[in-house]
Amino acid sequence: MDNNLKFEEAIAKLDDIVKRLEHGDVPLDKTLELFQEGTALIKYCGDKLDNAEQIVVKLAKGADGEPVETPFEDIE
Numbered sequence: 001m002d003n004n005l006k007f008e009e010a011i012a013k014l015d016d017i018v019k020r021l022e023h024g025d026v027p028l029d030k031t032l033e034l035f036q037e038g039t040a041l042i043k044y045c046g047d048k049l050d051n052a053e054q055i056v057v058k059l060a061k062g063a064d065g066e067p068v069e070t071p072f073e074d075i076e
Contacts, residue, residue, distance in 0.1 A: 001040050007048045014041040 017038045020026055062068035
């Protein structure tokens with residue numbers, strides 16, 4: 001997979017794959033190929049979202065040991 005792929009492009013590709021698979025006229029071999037590509041795109045998008053969340057919110061432990069969200073602008 002192209003790691004330079006933009007999140008929006010990955011979502012569009014994933015949407016296309018879902019539509020093709022839902023249509024139901026894709027041969028089995030191609031279905032498996034599309035399924036593998038789709039799962040890779042899901043992981044890629046999930047990783048991108050996780051990275052974006054880490055930029056926006058820093059997780060820190062509070063006094064009780066539970067995670068406390070700190071807004072990005074408070075991060076030094």
